[in-house]
Amino acid sequence: MKKAIYPGSFDPITNGHLNIIERALDIFDSVTVLISINPHKTPLFSLEESLEMITEATQHWPQVTVDYNEGLTVDYARRNGISTAVRGLRAVTDFEHEFSMALTNRSLWPDFDTVFLMTRVDYMYLSSSVVRQVAQLGGDVSQFVPSTIERRLKAKFV
Numbered sequence: 001m002k003k004a005i006y007p008g009s010f011d012p013i014t015n016g017h018l019n020i021i022e023r024a025l026d027i028f029d030s031v032t033v034l035i036s037i038n039p040h041k042t043p044l045f046s047l048e049e050s051l052e053m054i055t056e057a058t059q060h061w062p063q064v065t066v067d068y069n070e071g072l073t074v075d076y077a078r079r080n081g082i083s084t085a086v087r088g089l090r091a092v093t094d095f096e097h098e099f100s101m102a103l104t105n106r107s108l109w110p111d112f113d114t115v116f117l118m119t120r121v122d123y124m125y126l127s128s129s130v131v132r133q134v135a136q137l138g139g140d141v142s143q144f145v146p147s148t149i150e151r152r153l154k155a156k157f158v
Contacts, residue, residue, distance in 0.1 A: 030064070045156075
């Protein structure tokens with residue numbers, strides 16, 4: 001069974017993230033969406049809220065699980081018998097950072113690989129931070145996130 005993890009902060013999960021998950025499922029038998037807890041970031045949504053939102057957004061894919069990790073992604077992967085990470089690339093600017101992370105992970109565990117998937121063109125400039133900013137300023141985020149996430153964003157900024 002080919003398993004992969006898709007690590008990220010997903011604060012909140014966007015349609016771009018969901019597109020990467022959908023496409024990863026064409027390659028892997030299962031994908032674990034892994035909320036990576038970054039102590040240097042203050043998330044808009046709590047861990048519990050993020051777990052719920054991602055579970056709701058991916059419920060139509062039974063081969064997707066949702067989990068979280070407070071340490072190194074590669075350590076989580078090794079503990080769970082997963083040797084591949086999936087990462088989405090939006091623009092050239094993402095590549096340098098993602099390439100560096102992939103090489104670092106590989107140096108920590110030589111059997112660990114990273115698969116990069118290009119996002120759809122209509123999601124090229126979509127990020128969780130842009131979605132949060134648009135929502136905070138009262139803009140319409142319905143084209144960027146599932147309706148359940150849109151409702152939660154509106155509730156945060158009322």
